Amino acid sequence: MSEVxxxxxxxxxxxxxxxxxxxxxxxxxxxxxxxxxxxxxILSTADARAALRQLGPTVGFLAALLVLADGCRRAGLFEAxxxxxxxxxxxxxxxxxxxxxxxxxxTTAVLSLDxxxxxxxxxxxxxxxxxxxxxxxxxxxxxHLANSASLLLPVSNLTNLLAFRASxxxxxRFGGLMVLPWLVALAIxxxxxxxxxxxxxxxxxxxxxxxLERPELPAFALAVVALTLAGFVLSSLVGIAPVWxxxxxxxxxxxxxxxxxxxxxLAAEPTFLVFVLGLGVVVRAAGEHGLSSAVDSLLPHGTxxxxxxxxxVVSAAVANLLNNLPATLIILPVAAASGPGPVLAMxxxxxxxxxxxxxxxxxxxxxxxxxxxxxxETDMAEFTRLGLLTVPASLLACTLVLWLALQVV
Amino acid sequence: MRAVVWISxxxxxxxxxxxxxxxxxxxxxxxxxxxxxxxxxxxxxxGARLLGRHPPPPPGPPxxxxxxxxxxxxxxxxxSRLGRPARTVARRGKVEREVVRACxxxxxxxxxxxxxxxxxxxxLGSRTRFALDHAPCQVLLVWPQEPPxxxxxxxxxHLR
Numbered sequence: 001m002s003e004v005x006x007x008x009x010x011x012x013x014x015x016x017x018x019x020x021x022x023x024x025x026x027x028x029x030x031x032x033x034x035x036x037x038x039x040x041x042i043l044s045t046a047d048a049r050a051a052l053r054q055l056g057p058t059v060g061f062l063a064a065l066l067v068l069a070d071g072c073r074r075a076g077l078f079e080a081x082x083x084x085x086x087x088x089x090x091x092x093x094x095x096x097x098x099x100x101x102x103x104x105x106x107t108t109a110v111l112s113l114d115x116x117x118x119x120x121x122x123x124x125x126x127x128x129x130x131x132x133x134x135x136x137x138x139x140x141x142x143x144h145l146a147n148s149a150s151l152l153l154p155v156s157n158l159t160n161l162l163a164f165r166a167s168x169x170x171x172x173r174f175g176g177l178m179v180l181p182w183l184v185a186l187a188i189x190x191x192x193x194x195x196x197x198x199x200x201x202x203x204x205x206x207x208x209x210x211x212l213e214r215p216e217l218p219a220f221a222l223a224v225v226a227l228t229l230a231g232f233v234l235s236s237l238v239g240i241a242p243v244w245x246x247x248x249x250x251x252x253x254x255x256x257x258x259x260x261x262x263x264x265x266l267a268a269e270p271t272f273l274v275f276v277l278g279l280g281v282v283v284r285a286a287g288e289h290g291l292s293s294a295v296d297s298l299l300p301h302g303t304x305x306x307x308x309x310x311x312x313v314v315s316a317a318v319a320n321l322l323n324n325l326p327a328t329l330i331i332l333p334v335a336a337a338s339g340p341g342p343v344l345a346m347x348x349x350x351x352x353x354x355x356x357x358x359x360x361x362x363x364x365x366x367x368x369x370x371x372x373x374x375x376x377e378t379d380m381a382e383f384t385r386l387g388l389l390t391v392p393a394s395l396l397a398c399t400l401v402l403w404l405a406l407q408v409v
Numbered sequence: 410m411r412a413v414v415w416i417s418x419x420x421x422x423x424x425x426x427x428x429x430x431x432x433x434x435x436x437x438x439x440x441x442x443x444x445x446x447x448x449x450x451x452x453x454x455x456g457a458r459l460l461g462r463h464p465p466p467p468p469g470p471p472x473x474x475x476x477x478x479x480x481x482x483x484x485x486x487x488x489s490r491l492g493r494p495a496r497t498v499a500r501r502g503k504v505e506r507e508v509v510r511a512c513x514x515x516x517x518x519x520x521x522x523x524x525x526x527x528x529x530x531x532x533l534g535s536r537t538r539f540a541l542d543h544a545p546c547q548v549l550l551v552w553p554q555e556p557p558x559x560x561x562x563x564x565x566x567h568l569r
Contacts, residue, residue, distance in 0.1 A: 125452035199524035275461040360458035379447035
């Protein structure tokens with residue numbers, strides 16, 4: 001009975017997040033669901049507290065990173081990147097794509113995939129439109145790299161943040177192990193997009209009559225980000241939790257940019273933080289009542305290459321069914337039992353995998369199909385075709401080089 | 410005579426130039442631009458992909474406004490290059506289908522190759538090919554630059 005109740009509550013949380021009903025927002029369902037599971041005794045108070053203690057620093061870390069990215073936006077970093085991409089492209093679409101790759105890979109790795117999706121992609125669209133060139137290849141590059149370029153650092157993706165603590169790796173070692181998979185993922189994306197959009201990209205010059213602005217990179221914001229990154233690397237050497245470094249960076253950024261208090265709170269997205277905490281507790285309850293043992297029987301153990309490949313593929317499949325956040329919460333405890341190797345293989349799956357589905361998961365896709373039965377805005381076929389060209393190849397190649405890195409680093 | 414000229418970001422100049430020199434003075438010319446709503450959706454639809462996140466909309470004009478503004482600017486530029494009165498139409502949707510729809514009642518569609526700059530099927534992208542295959546009128550297909558030389562023709566299959 002407890003198994004069923006825990007799974008029903010988990011399903012309700014995911015359904016609320018996907019369907020976004022106005023009367024039952026996802027964060028309230030997740031928090032309420034977690035509370036119900038504790039009240040009826042399916043999850044003991046001690047276990048709930050342990051789950052929150054485990055997730056707390058990660059959610060704090062996330063909040064600090066969101067504030068940091070928002071500070072970069074306020075400082076004009078993304079407009080400057082747009083101007084820089086336009087200038088660097090010299091009016092040639094293929095060069096613009098290279099600039100977009102640099103900007104999207106860097107933004108995703110350092111400021112997380114959310115920053116690329118929410119802040120950089122609209123700027124890239126505007127940049128291409130103003131250069132009078134087809135925005136399609138460049139927007140696709142952003143969309144794909146938001147996922148596949150999020151392999152590099154613990155801060156690149158919420159999935160990485162969650163896994164980072166469980167993996168027991170230092171910040172530098174995490175990056176060291178993931179740099180090869182990251183580069184391989186970027187190379188595969190480049191080859192596929194460059195070939196798929198060869199016609200769009202080969203024109204010699206996009207003629208814009210407008211004078212291009214000189215980009216003014218916000219030096220202070222960039223310095224804060226660089227120092228925060230350096231702080232992450234150093235902090236694990238001296239035993240300070242990286243959440244404090246992130247908080248420090250966020251505080252400096254806030255002092256400099258001085259957002260209104262309401263803006264500051266909104267930037268940290270408190271409802272999202274509550275959702276992550278609530279979902280974490282609910283998944284913990286489901287895990288203790290059968291879900292973890294089910295996942296455990298599904299996943300191979302050990303760090304041999306075939307085991308890592310299966311972990312990556314299964315993780316990608318779950319991420320595509322449910323979205324990568326619940327996939328990570330569900331698979332992580334099992335993967336972490338076999339050490340950092342399987343945890344990183346799981347990240348390859350949950351980070352690269354979502355490029356197969358347009359809206360992040362089949363669940364979201366089905367829902368959107370139901371709501372917008374005649375939604376002509378989505379070109380599923382093209383997105384899926386590009387996903388099929390990049391995702392299987394990236395899963396295989398990234399896991400292979402991850403395995404190599406695990407032997408060496 | 411009613412002629413439709415497809416104004417697309419990368420190839421519009423060649424189409425306008427052909428319209429100027431080949432379409433009779435008394436013909437009714439319509440310049441059509443189509444904003445691809447699927448690309449706009451991809452550029453602005455981030456929220457749906459991030460489960461549980463409800464990010465505030467980014468500052469500055471939304472993607473849709475930028476697309477509209479650029480479409481109108483492009484059509485104005487095309488109109489001045491054409492150098493004679495014409496209708497301008499800004500459409501939104503699936504590009505290839507909207508172009509075909511804009512041709513209903515027209516006698517001629519002028520469009521440009523949008524693929525590789527050599528002879529052969531790869532000189533046409535999928536959207537241009539769709540419009541070419543489905544246009545309910547005569548079609549004038551132009552090269553966006555100097556037509557490539559005969560030497561760029563693909564070798565016959567048995568010699569490849």
